[in-house]
Amino acid sequence: MMNFFEELEWRGLVKDVAHKEEFLKRLNKPITLYCGFDPTAESLHIGHLQQLILLKRFQLNGHHPIALVGGGTGMIGDPRPTTERKMLSAEDLMHNVQCIGSQIDAILASDDNPVTLVNNYDWLKSMNIIDFLRDYGKFFSVSTMIAKDTIAKRLETGISFTEFSYTILQAVDYLHLLENYDVRLQFGGSDQWGNLVSGLELIRKVKGIEEEAFAMTSPLITKSDGTKFGKSEGQNVWLNADYTSPYEFYQYLINVSDDDVINFMKRLSLKPVSEIQEIEAAFVKAPHERLAQKELATELTRIVHGQEGLDNALKMTKAFFSGDLSELSAQQVKALFHHQTPYTLDKDSALLDVLVNAQFVPSKREARQLITSNAIRVNGEVVNDLEYVLSKEQAIDGEISVIRRGKKTYHVVIHG
Structure with missing residues (x-):
């Protein structure tokens, strides 16, 4: 039988691990861990689900999850591979922080091990430029920073000092959470490896090389054709029902290709390994029945939108494909056909x-x-x-x- 980490590997959720041998030993007892989310919009999208559900996996295995919403770093912007991010106002950022926090809280709800929500604006807002340069900047080599993938990609097109400094602020976050919440693990998508390592480096230099701290990344989810997971007709599939209805959310997942569905189920489903293997075996025998897609769409719609949202999605799906709309409300009909001009x-x-x-x-x-x-x-x-x-x-x-x-x-x- 697989242990917890072996199951994460089986699911395809592990790419890089810093200090792996020590980390595996540390997982034998509860660990406090965190993952960060940028408040660039007032809703997370389906692409964030892998990290949210990974937090929940740790939570269900007795570890304590912390979700950081970057109200402070959001004012800076994580460097994109192409151009500078558009600056958001403080009011918009705080609004986004509240909205995203509510989504995270709902998905990671727990009676005995609730998620802790933190906003890095709370500790970054009081830092002045002298403190930043003396207490933290001196620990970072410019030559090392420009070699990091996220920054190296921008050197030819140009990168502002503002975005250049983002990795330092994220490192400060890890140090702060270690000192104040006993956080010992930070994880994120594989594109965040450079930022995660910066946090480890800062902790070692400030606290000493013996300080216990780990980092882990997961491969980004992509479709078998190489395109990005989480887009529908070029638009994000949001977790907010006002932007993407439970019906649309369900339909996006029910239409996942046969080539992708088992991979997505391993990564996103909370079903045990044995149940996923049974679903896969039945799916391989009769792919036209789309059992795997139905199971994935049902589970994730329930996680994100609750049982009521799932019931609405199933009711609308049945009505649309049968042509009998008599049981639907006007609001449900509008949601069903919202792409049409009436x-x-x-x-x-x-x-x-x-x-x-x-x-x-x-x-x-x-x-x-x-x-x-x-x-x-x-x-x-x-x-x-x-x-x-x-x-x-x-x-x-x-x-x-x-x-x-x-x-x-x-x-x-x-x-x-």
Whole structure:
């Protein structure tokens, strides 16, 4: 049977480990660890789930998780491979910190081992430039810093001193958390290795080489075709339901490719190894049944949006693919078809006229043909009456009607 670290390796969650031999021994008793999150938006996205769920794995194994939301370092910006980040106002950053903190707290909820949320603005805000240079800057070699991958990539295009100093501030975070919360492990994505090592170096120089401190990274999640995990039609898949509804979140995961789904399940599912292996075996035998995708989408939607969010996603999925929208509320219908531009109907009108006036079909002749051949449904019900009136009274919640043409084409009508 695998131990905890061996399972992390099996899941593909370990890339680099500093002082691995000592770290494996240290894992035999509870350790306090942290992972940082940048408040560049008011919501985390699905790409952050690997680190959030990794925090939860440690939490469930008796270790204490700390989630750092970078209200202080967010004012600086972690260097991107391309250009400088846009500076956010202090007000926007603090708003983002609160929103992200709530998301983290919900996902890592625990009665007996709750996550500790910290904001590095609390200790960085009082540091003046003299303290920064004397107490910390003197421990960092410029030649070593410019050799770090994140900075080296920017040397040709240019990097400001502001972003150049980011790695020092992140190192200060680790030192502060070690001294005040007894944190002994920092982990992050593999692109953060240079920053994590900076923290270890600072701790060794300030506290001594015998001080116990570790760092670990996980490989970034990418699709089998090399594209980034977490994008849908070029847009982020957010954890905030106001940006990405539970239905859209579920649909993104249910549509994960066969080539990717087992890898994503190993990395993101909290199911035990034996259960994942059983799912994989069944999936290999009958990939068309999409068992692995269904299991992954169900579990992660429940983790992020709760049972109510999952129930809504499943209800909307069933309604969309069956064509029966009668059980949905107007709000759910709007969420289901939010990518479409609706047609506004000011007064009750004949369906025949609406089809043409809204340019759903090019002519009345074609509209008549569709209606009489049972190819038109309104809110899931077949309409074959040429005199049928599209009315507010019969609309879903008196607000919205959905016209389905054929098997896959939908049109949304808002009743004014």
